[in-house]
Amino acid sequence: MLYCVQMDIHVPHDVDRNDFERLKAEEKAVSQKLQREGKWPHIWRVTGRYANVSIFDVADHDELHAILSGLPLFPFMQITVTPLARHPSSIA
Amino acid sequence: MLYCVQMDIHVPHDVDRNDFERLKAEEKAVSQKLQREGKWPHIWRVTGRYANVSIFDVADHDELHAILSGLPLFPFMQITVTPLARHPSSIA
Amino acid sequence: MLYCVQMDIHVPHDVDRNDFERLKAEEKAVSQKLQREGKWPHIWRVTGRYANVSIFDVADHDELHAILSGLPLFPFMQITVTPLARHPSSIA
Amino acid sequence: MLYCVQMDIHVPHDVDRNDFERLKAEEKAVSQKLQREGKWPHIWRVTGRYANVSIFDVADHDELHAILSGLPLFPFMQITVTPLARHPSSIA
Amino acid sequence: MLYCVQMDIHVPHDVDRNDFERLKAEEKAVSQKLQREGKWPHIWRVTGRYANVSIFDVADHDELHAILSGLPLFPFMQITVTPLARHPSSIA
Amino acid sequence: MLYCVQMDIHVPHDVDRNDFERLKAEEKAVSQKLQREGKWPHIWRVTGRYANVSIFDVADHDELHAILSGLPLFPFMQITVTPLARHPSSIA
Amino acid sequence: MLYCVQMDIHVPHDVDRNDFERLKAEEKAVSQKLQREGKWPHIWRVTGRYANVSIFDVADHDELHAILSGLPLFPFMQITVTPLARHPSSIA
Amino acid sequence: MLYCVQMDIHVPHDVDRNDFERLKAEEKAVSQKLQREGKWPHIWRVTGRYANVSIFDVADHDELHAILSGLPLFPFMQITVTPLARHPSSIA
Amino acid sequence: MLYCVQMDIHVPHDVDRNDFERLKAEEKAVSQKLQREGKWPHIWRVTGRYANVSIFDVADHDELHAILSGLPLFPFMQITVTPLARHPSSIA
Amino acid sequence: MLYCVQMDIHVPHDVDRNDFERLKAEEKAVSQKLQREGKWPHIWRVTGRYANVSIFDVADHDELHAILSGLPLFPFMQITVTPLARHPSSIA
Numbered sequence: 001m002l003y004c005v006q007m008d009i010h011v012p013h014d015v016d017r018n019d020f021e022r023l024k025a026e027e028k029a030v031s032q033k034l035q036r037e038g039k040w041p042h043i044w045r046v047t048g049r050y051a052n053v054s055i056f057d058v059a060d061h062d063e064l065h066a067i068l069s070g071l072p073l074f075p076f077m078q079i080t081v082t083p084l085a086r087h088p089s090s091i092a
Numbered sequence: 093m094l095y096c097v098q099m100d101i102h103v104p105h106d107v108d109r110n111d112f113e114r115l116k117a118e119e120k121a122v123s124q125k126l127q128r129e130g131k132w133p134h135i136w137r138v139t140g141r142y143a144n145v146s147i148f149d150v151a152d153h154d155e156l157h158a159i160l161s162g163l164p165l166f167p168f169m170q171i172t173v174t175p176l177a178r179h180p181s182s183i184a
Numbered sequence: 185m186l187y188c189v190q191m192d193i194h195v196p197h198d199v200d201r202n203d204f205e206r207l208k209a210e211e212k213a214v215s216q217k218l219q220r221e222g223k224w225p226h227i228w229r230v231t232g233r234y235a236n237v238s239i240f241d242v243a244d245h246d247e248l249h250a251i252l253s254g255l256p257l258f259p260f261m262q263i264t265v266t267p268l269a270r271h272p273s274s275i276a
Numbered sequence: 277m278l279y280c281v282q283m284d285i286h287v288p289h290d291v292d293r294n295d296f297e298r299l300k301a302e303e304k305a306v307s308q309k310l311q312r313e314g315k316w317p318h319i320w321r322v323t324g325r326y327a328n329v330s331i332f333d334v335a336d337h338d339e340l341h342a343i344l345s346g347l348p349l350f351p352f353m354q355i356t357v358t359p360l361a362r363h364p365s366s367i368a
Numbered sequence: 369m370l371y372c373v374q375m376d377i378h379v380p381h382d383v384d385r386n387d388f389e390r391l392k393a394e395e396k397a398v399s400q401k402l403q404r405e406g407k408w409p410h411i412w413r414v415t416g417r418y419a420n421v422s423i424f425d426v427a428d429h430d431e432l433h434a435i436l437s438g439l440p441l442f443p444f445m446q447i448t449v450t451p452l453a454r455h456p457s458s459i460a
Numbered sequence: 461m462l463y464c465v466q467m468d469i470h471v472p473h474d475v476d477r478n479d480f481e482r483l484k485a486e487e488k489a490v491s492q493k494l495q496r497e498g499k500w501p502h503i504w505r506v507t508g509r510y511a512n513v514s515i516f517d518v519a520d521h522d523e524l525h526a527i528l529s530g531l532p533l534f535p536f537m538q539i540t541v542t543p544l545a546r547h548p549s550s551i552a
Numbered sequence: 553m554l555y556c557v558q559m560d561i562h563v564p565h566d567v568d569r570n571d572f573e574r575l576k577a578e579e580k581a582v583s584q585k586l587q588r589e590g591k592w593p594h595i596w597r598v599t600g601r602y603a604n605v606s607i608f609d610v611a612d613h614d615e616l617h618a619i620l621s622g623l624p625l626f627p628f629m630q631i632t633v634t635p636l637a638r639h640p641s642s643i644a
Numbered sequence: 645m646l647y648c649v650q651m652d653i654h655v656p657h658d659v660d661r662n663d664f665e666r667l668k669a670e671e672k673a674v675s676q677k678l679q680r681e682g683k684w685p686h687i688w689r690v691t692g693r694y695a696n697v698s699i700f701d702v703a704d705h706d707e708l709h710a711i712l713s714g715l716p717l718f719p720f721m722q723i724t725v726t727p728l729a730r731h732p733s734s735i736a
Numbered sequence: 737m738l739y740c741v742q743m744d745i746h747v748p749h750d751v752d753r754n755d756f757e758r759l760k761a762e763e764k765a766v767s768q769k770l771q772r773e774g775k776w777p778h779i780w781r782v783t784g785r786y787a788n789v790s791i792f793d794v795a796d797h798d799e800l801h802a803i804l805s806g807l808p809l810f811p812f813m814q815i816t817v818t819p820l821a822r823h824p825s826s827i828a
Numbered sequence: 829m830l831y832c833v834q835m836d837i838h839v840p841h842d843v844d845r846n847d848f849e850r851l852k853a854e855e856k857a858v859s860q861k862l863q864r865e866g867k868w869p870h871i872w873r874v875t876g877r878y879a880n881v882s883i884f885d886v887a888d889h890d891e892l893h894a895i896l897s898g899l900p901l902f903p904f905m906q907i908t909v910t911p912l913a914r915h916p917s918s919i920a
Contacts, residue, residue, distance in 0.1 A: 001185075001244055002136060003267075004145050005324060011903060012289050013840050031181040042147075042184070044094060044176035047889045048833060048896045048909040052179055053096050055134075060185055061323045065269040068324045075287060081324040083187075083267050084136035085249040087144055089123040092134070093829075093888055095911075097784060103259060104749050105196050139245045140189060140252045140265040152829055153783045157913040160784045167747060173784040175831075175911050177893040186320060188329050195443060197380050215365040226331075226368070228278060228360035231429045232373060232436045232449040236363055237280050239318075268320035271328055273307045276318070277369075277428055279451075281508060288473050336369055337507045341453035344508045351471060357508040359371075359451050361433040370504060372513050379627060381564050399549040410515075410552070412462060412544035415613045416557060416620045416633040420547055421464050423502075452504035455512055457491045460502070461553075461612055463635075465692060472657050520553055521691045525637040528692045535655060541692040543555075543635050545617040554688060556697050563811060565748050583733040594699075594736070596646060596728035599797045600741060600804045600817040604731055605648050607686075636688035639696055641675040644686070645737075645796055647819075649876060656841050704737055705875045709821040712876045719839060725876040727739075727819050729801040738872060740881050767917045778883075778920070780830060780912035788915055789832050791870075820872035823880055825859045828870070 001057070002084040003064055007077045008051040026072040034067065055084075093149070094176040095156055099169045100143040118164040126159065147176075185241070186268040187248055191261045192235040210256040218251065239268075277333070278360040279340055283353045284327040302348040310343065331360075369425070370452040371432055375445045376419040394440040402435065423452075461517070462544040463524055467537045468511040486532040494527065515544075553609070554636040555616055559629045560603040578624040586619065607636075645701070646728040647708055651721045652695040670716040678711065699728075737793070738820040739800055743813045744787040762808040770803065791820075829885070830912040831892055835905045836879040854900040862895065883912075 011020060034040035042055040058064045068079060103112060126132035134147040150156045160171060195204060218224035226239040242248045252263060287296060310316035318331040334340045344355060379388060402408035410423040426432045436447060471480060494500035502515040518524045528539060563572060586592035594607040610616045620631060655664060678684040686699040702708045712723060747756060770776035778791040794800045804815060839848060862868035870883040886892045896907060 004136070013843060013903065015289060028181045032183050035181075035183045043179045043182050044096070045179040045893055047175040047177045047893045048907045050897070053174065053176060061267045061269040064267075065321055065323045069326070075289065079324045081267060082145060083139040083245045083248075083265060084145060085139045085245040087135045087137040089120045089127075090135050091124050091127045105199060105259065107749060137249055139249045140263045142253070153911045153913040156911075157781055157783045161786070167749065171784045173911060175889045175892075175909060177889040188320070197383060197443065212365045216367050219365075219367045227363045227366050228280070229363040229433055231359040231361045231433045232447045234437070237358065237360060266329065267323040268329060269323045271319045271321040273304045273311075274319050275308050275311045291473060337451045337453040340451075341505055341507045345510070351473065355508045357451060359429045359432075359449060361429040372504070381567060381627065396549045400551050403549075403551045411547045411550050412464070413547040413617055415543040415545045415617045416631045418621070421542065421544060450513065451507040452513060453507045455503045455505040457488045457495075458503050459492050459495045475657060521635045521637040524635075525689055525691045529694070535657065539692045541635060543613045543616075543633060545613040556688070565751060565811065580733045584735050587733075587735045595731045595734050596648070597731040597801055599727040599729045599801045600815045602805070605726060605728060634697065635691040636697060637691045639687045639689040641672045641679075642687050643676050643679045659841060705819045705821040708819075709873055709875045713878070719841065723876045725819060727797045727800075727817060729797040740872070764917045768919050771917075771919045779915045779918050780832070781915040783911040783913045789910060789912060818881065819875040820881060821875045823871045823873040825856045825863075826871050827860050827863045 001060060001064075003056045003058070004082040004084055005054045005056055005064075005068065006046070006051065006080045007054065007073075008046075008049065008079075009073055009076050010078065011050070011076060023072040030071060039063075039067065093152060093156075095148045095150070096174040096176055097146045097148055097156075097160065098138070098143065098172045099146065099165075100141065100171075101165055101168050102170065103142070103168060115164040122163060131155075131159065185244060185248075187240045187242070188266040188268055189238045189240055189248075189252065190230075190235065190264045191238065191257075192233065192263075193257055193260050194262065195234070195260060207256040214255060223247075223251065277336060277340075279332045279334070280358040280360055281330045281332055281340075281344065282322075282327065282356045283330065283349075284325065284355075285349055285352050286354065287326070287352060299348040306347060315339075315343065369428060369432075371424045371426070372450040372452055373422045373424055373432075373436065374414075374419065374448045375422065375441075376417065376447075377441055377444050378446065379418070379444060391440040398439060407431075407435065461520060461524075463516045463518070464542040464544055465514045465516055465524075465528065466506075466511065466540045467514065467533075468506075468509065468539075469533055469536050470538065471510070471536060483532040490531060499523075499527065553612060553616075555608045555610070556634040556636055557606045557608055557616075557620065558598070558603065558632045559606065559625075560601065560631075561625055561628050562630065563602070563628060575624040582623060591615075591619065645704060645708075647700045647702070648726040648728055649698045649700055649708075649712065650690070650695065650724045651698065651717075652690075652693065652723075653717055653720050654722065655694070655720060667716040674715060683707075683711065737796060737800075739792045739794070740818040740820055741790045741792055741800075741804065742782070742787065742816045743790065743809075744782075744785065744815075745809055745812050746814065747786070747812060759808040766807060775799075775803065829888060829892075831884045831886070832910040832912055833882045833884055833892075833896065834874070834879065834908045835882065836877065836907075837901055837904050838906065839878070839904060851900040858899060867891075867895065 031040060031043060035043065039056060039058050040054060041057050044053050046053060056064055056067070058067065068074060123132060123135065127135065131148060131150050132146060133149050136145050138145060148156055148159070150159065156173070160166060215224060215227060219227065223240060223242050224238060225241050228237050230237060240248055240251070242251065248265070252258060307316060307319065311319065315332060315334050316330060317333050320329050322329060332340055332343070334343065344350060399408060399411060403411065407424060407426050408422060409425050412421050414421060424432055424435070426435065436442060491500060491503060495503065499516060499518050500514060501517050504513050506513060516524055516527070518527065524541070528534060583592060583595065587595065591608060591610050592606060593609050596605050598605060608616055608619070610619065616633070620626060675684060675687060679687065683700060683702050684698060685701050688697050690697060700708055700711070702711065708725070712718060767776060767779060771779065775792060775794050776790060777793050780789050782789060792800055792803070794803065800817070804810060859868060859871065863871065867884060867886050868882060869885050872881050874881060884892055884895070886895065892909070896902060
């Protein structure tokens with residue numbers, strides 16, 4: 001099951017910078033583990049914004065929600081989820 | 093250069109159906125040619141809508157615009173283009 | 185897999201009324217067949233609008249897209265799809 | 277009387293975490309009590325967001341407002357309420 | 369049960385004027401009948417627009433939907449429905 | 461002169477609760493005084509939200525602005541004002 | 553009573569040009585009559601758009617609605633009305 | 645050169661009230677000086693909101709920006725600027 | 737006086753193609769004449785859309801409006817105008 | 829590769845003014861260095877707002893993102909990026 005997920009990250013100006021940098025490092029580790037497992041096959045930076053466009057490949061909605069809500073930066077994210085179906089013109 | 097492109101297609105109810113079906117067939121052929129050339133590496137259907145999310149990999153803005161504006165269904169599309177940069181957490 | 189789907193129907197004022205009434209009758213038959221099969225467990229009218237809120241229970245995104253894009257009134261619909269996960273407070 | 281209610285929860289980053297966890301536990305208890313009473317027959321998680329889609333079955337607007345405004349997390353919620361009428365195609 | 373309903377009317381420029389004037393006359397008759405019955409206790413014109421703000425007092429969502437969807441100008445309306453509860457400061 | 465006014469109240473989570481409760485009590489007293497004077501003939505709760513829909517009957521824009529901007533909770537409100545004209549179908 | 557009114561005019565591409573030019577001429581005559589009477593003290597063009605920003609000075613909402621809904625181009629307009637109160641810093 | 649400017653003022657609830665009142669007094673003085681000079685010929689209160697609609701008459705964009713960005717309450721304002729051209733129907 | 741202008745062009749599907757191509761040719765000629773005169777120093781295509789971002793350098797609002805409203809494709813355009821002031825960091 | 833970038837800057841009212849002024853000075857230095865290098869050929873002030881419209885001329889999306897995300901005021905900016913293609917009417 002494929003999903004296109006866009007995550008926009010908003011950092012409050014009065015957040016503790018050390019705490020936030022630690023969360024960012026944890027986020028990177030989690031993301032790379034999921035990429036290696038094939039569950040997060042694509043992650044791209046939205047040019048000019050603290051945001052990404054990602055493709056997830058998971059078993060179902062529950063697994064996607066568990067992954068996204070467990071991300072260390074989840075409390076700072078605005079997330080949109082688009083379920084992706086097979087396109088009739090796709091040669092993949 | 094990577095771009096995320098979302099195309100929403102709106103078919104006026106009084107369009108000539110034969111003309112439109114012919115354009116759809118042409119669109120499919122153009123899309124599959126570009127997929128085979130590696131310029132349109134991903135195309136997914138937005139579940140429940142006459143729309144797609146696509147990834148393009150082209151030389152520059154001019155090539156992307158030439159491709160998109162040359163699509164047979166371009167006159168019926170609303171298009172959003174998001175330029176994609178490398179994400180620091182990507183393992184690709 | 186559960187999805188919340190909202191369908192808003194816009195009828196162009198110059199559509200052929202007989203054609204449209206026939207499509208409506210077909211839509212009703214398709215909807216009731218899917219309800220009986222358990223794939224469309226809930227359909228409610230949005231009070232005051234030509235629109236519905238529905239719950240679908242299908243195998244995956246592809247099956248949902250096949251159902252929705254095959255509805256007789258699909259060309260007149262604006263559709264939003266929300267994938268639903270299990271809620272931790274649900275007793276169901 | 278049926279209502280579709282969507283609740284989006286926004287947690288300020290500087291809220292006291294213990295207080296908030298206590299409110300969450302209270303919210304869960306209230307929700308499950310209302311589910312058992314049949315007044316909150318469905319609650320689903322919006323995949324990827326701290327939000328839910330719910331169906332309420334109550335006597336009238338006043339009862340719904342009393343329930344929603346009394347939820348422990350109400351001060352952190354953005355809520356949309358859609359009154360649901362019977363759909364002519366429903367077999368329920 | 370009280371509802372605040374806003375109706376915005378859009379008249380396509382190529383509609384048949386005689387047909388539309390006839391619908392307007394029918395609409396007025398239906399509205400006044402419902403006002404006399406106490407089901408449509410208030411109707412005000414939105415200054416400067418072909419729109420009204422109305423209060424309905426009906427048994428339930430189904431009755432409101434039957435009334436609104438049966439209005440002769442319903443096919444030309446955009447409608448928003450706000451269910452109204454008792455306000456704790458109201459002296460009514 | 462009639463106006464439809466919608467007030468949405470946003471309470472910052474770090475406001476002093478005692479101060480706010482005092483303002484709420486003052487707001488209620490002001491509202492009821494204006495209701496008794498006939499200047500605020502209707503106030504309804506928007507079901508599920510900390511908001512109201514109200515009808516004001518005042519001499520002119522200046523009087524309405526003086527009333528609204530003098531409400532104790534005005535600093536926490538988002539307000540929309542719709543001037544209401546007589547509707548040609550009204551039997552009032 | 554002062555009102556700020558913005559009118560945006562949308563001309564359908566298939567409207568009869570002679571009819572529309574005649575309506576424009578009538579609109580100009582009506583506007584200039586109201587300007588001379590002091591009821592429409594200001595009218596400015598929104599630079600780059602077929603739209604205007606106007607100030608009206610009329611007795612009440614009913615008079616404003618009668619004027620606006622009677623404009624020859626009213627069926628082609630989207631209108632927003634802002635009631636204007638005296639500003640405490642104004643020296644006028 | 646004429647411009648229509650709308651200023652919406654948002655006062656954070658935790659701002660120092662004395663500081664803010666001092667800024668308001670300064671704002672009023674600046675506004676009245678510019679009104680007397682003919683550069684700010686109109687200022688009206690948006691009924692029911694902490695906002696104004698103003699007309700400015702200045703030499704060019706640079707002068708307008710210098711005035712607006714120099715207002716004591718500028719840090720609390722959301723501003724929209726509409727450049728106004730002569731309207732062909734204006735008798736002014 | 738500098739202005740940033742974005743023009744989005746919407747071509748109705750039932751427009752006469754020959755008429756539209758003629759208007760496009762006229763539009764190009766007008767645009768290039770204004771570019772040569774220095775009044776339209778920049779015009780760029782918005783990648784993927786039938787739209788442009790342009791910079792205009794004209795005497796005042798009236799001249800800009802005369803230019804834009806006189807463009808052959810003006811009836812098909814949605815236009816946004818942003819007046820540009822000198823930026824304090826600019827080295828130009 | 830050309831991009832149109834709009835940056836809107838929001839300064840929280842409780843930010844440390846000295847820190848912010850230092851960031852502004854650094855921002856100006858970075859901007860002017862990039863202007864001198866030809867990578868930021870245009871920067872204009874949006875009249876009446878703390879915002880700019882800029883044109884960037886860089887090698888690719890990655891370079892643009894590195895520049896924008898490295899700006900000292902980036903944490904306070906809302907940024908929109910529009911990739912610009914060559915316009916067929918351009919004489920440049």
